[in-house]
Amino acid sequence: MMLTLYDCLESGNGHKVRHLLSLLGRDFKLVLKDIHKGETRTPAFLALNPDGRIPLLQLEDGRCLAESNAILCYLAEGTPFLPTEPFARAQTLSWLFWEQYNHEPTIAVARFWVHHLEMTEARKTQLEELHEKGRAALALMDRHLQAQDWLVGDGPTIADLSLYSYSSVSEEGGIDRAPYPALQAWLTRIEAQPGFIAMEPWSG
């Protein structure tokens, strides 16, 4: 018996979880779901996750946990990736919530649109708004990382892992990272960790 991860390889939300599992050296069974074929909206999958999304972690006893950042917290508990000191823990969570509200909905959504949606004139205008907000998110991270090597404290946490995945492929959604050298150096630091795994290239 082991952990099962329901996932889709092009998802950065899924990558976060696979990345942490790799850094922790944990075995798991990977079950791929094609989100473009509705495989996360079948009655069988909705019984596991009523929200119909990957990643979804199924524990050894069959219970399921949704939301990538909640999965990170669950898996990281008791490891250096989730600080125990109350304020450092709170800052880690703050970055995780910021990621889901400001970063993923702009940078990840721009990447999805560029690859999967027909670019109507209305969407082009909305894509420009996503790019503007996405650049603001990367700029905020860059300013923060000018003063410190990791988002929280002196070493990598799940805040870094959560924000790494879509940051590392921002150009796939049309957002250049050249203006953010501190962010780039941080990406390189993460990529140097033993157990690092990269985002998958688009399968097409």
Place this chain on the structure above:
Amino acid sequence: MMLTLYDCLESGNGHKVRHLLSLLGRDFKLVLKDIHKGETRTPAFLALNPDGRIPLLQLEDGRCLAESNAILCYLAEGTPFLPTEPFARAQTLSWLFWEQYNHEPTIAVARFWVHHLEMTEARKTQLEELHEKGRAALALMDRHLQAQDWLVGDGPTIADLSLYSYSSVSEEGGIDRAPYPALQAWLTRIEAQPGFIAMEPWSG
């Protein structure tokens, strides 16, 4: 010396935090910021929160914590509002992340648009999309609450508090709650808790 909360009374994200502080019986200093006058984007405020948003919790020692749900976790640690059992804790976090990704960006944003933005034809179409997604979010909660009184476990947690605030005023954004009786009963249970505080009416 006490906690300081930078806030805006019409914000449900701020309400969550004031609600928990009230339930816990904690004193705090409230500093109101008018988001419509740019008071969270001044250099002085950005020095406290580079993201330029309320609510922002300032600790006794001056350190600041952003993101409403991270603030809830910080304040609830060691209280019954944040379970310690690992899976229940993970489920609580899962609802908090779900709230910021699926619930707030639809139900809270619809409420904001209706009150503050001119309704162009393009916005009317987008508002309909927000309503559809917001109703899906409330329907998911309603199905979950048909089987249990609280979102996680046998008593109220910060998952309930986080999702209460904007759910309780969904009609202000144009989303009727009549189709969701289990959700309505859950709102009533929360309102019966000692220390409950309601969302503020719109100041205009």
